[in-house]
């Protein structure tokens with residue numbers, strides 16, 4: 001079974017003590033490739049360095065909506081220069097977070113619009129964070145147009161998933177799907193077209209139900225694959241193959 005972890009913050013400080021071992025455990029578990037999304041401009045050099053650990057690690061560069069205090073005037077120009085020079089597999093993490101309190105919503109929207117425009121101009125896919133903000137993300141995508149990508153850690157409705165599919169967006173499914181109480185997510189995951197699904201861990205965050213409260217890591221992706229396969233009545237190997245194909249298509253990786 002070969003899997004792509006489409007969302008892993010491997011450069012996070014939680015992995016400083018044992019990053020190489022984390023990558024080795026992932027490989028041993030069949031997670032041979034990982035997409036590492038960026039969060040803010042100061043972090044991009046570290047992210048690039050983390051990707052040099054293994055040829056299966058691929059960077060995306062972007063400005064996360066909950067890191068507002070790290071973003072400054074001019075960072076979108078810096079981002080454009082990085083993207084044109086480094087040729088990442090995607091732009092992100094970017095998006096909208098209407099869940100955490102105290103975040104400036106106008107500022108979030110301005111940064112997100114800048115990412116959408118850069119994605120439209122470069123043709124690169126977007127990695128989008130949409131927490132309690134899926135409708136606002138859909139409106140933003142419609143307004144800018146001609147973009148594609150993935151809404152990671154998707155927690156929206158079937159109808160929202162359908163709208164995103166029509167707009168060229170996949171949905172990323174991770175640890176939350178393993179929780180018994182996630183009934184709506186279970187229905188969505190069973191209903192969406194197979195070609196819209198990719199898998200992710202969002203490590204070090206969002207551990208599965210067997211590792212509640214612990215640091216998550218990419219080696220746990222097979223559990224997500226098994227649960228999603230079960231919900232769709234498929235063999236895990238078939239789901240792994242399909243979601244790997246989807247991830248490769250989205251991020252331009254070799255099949």
Ligand SMILES: [Zn+2]
Nearest residue numbers: 007037093202
């Ligand atoms: Zn993330």
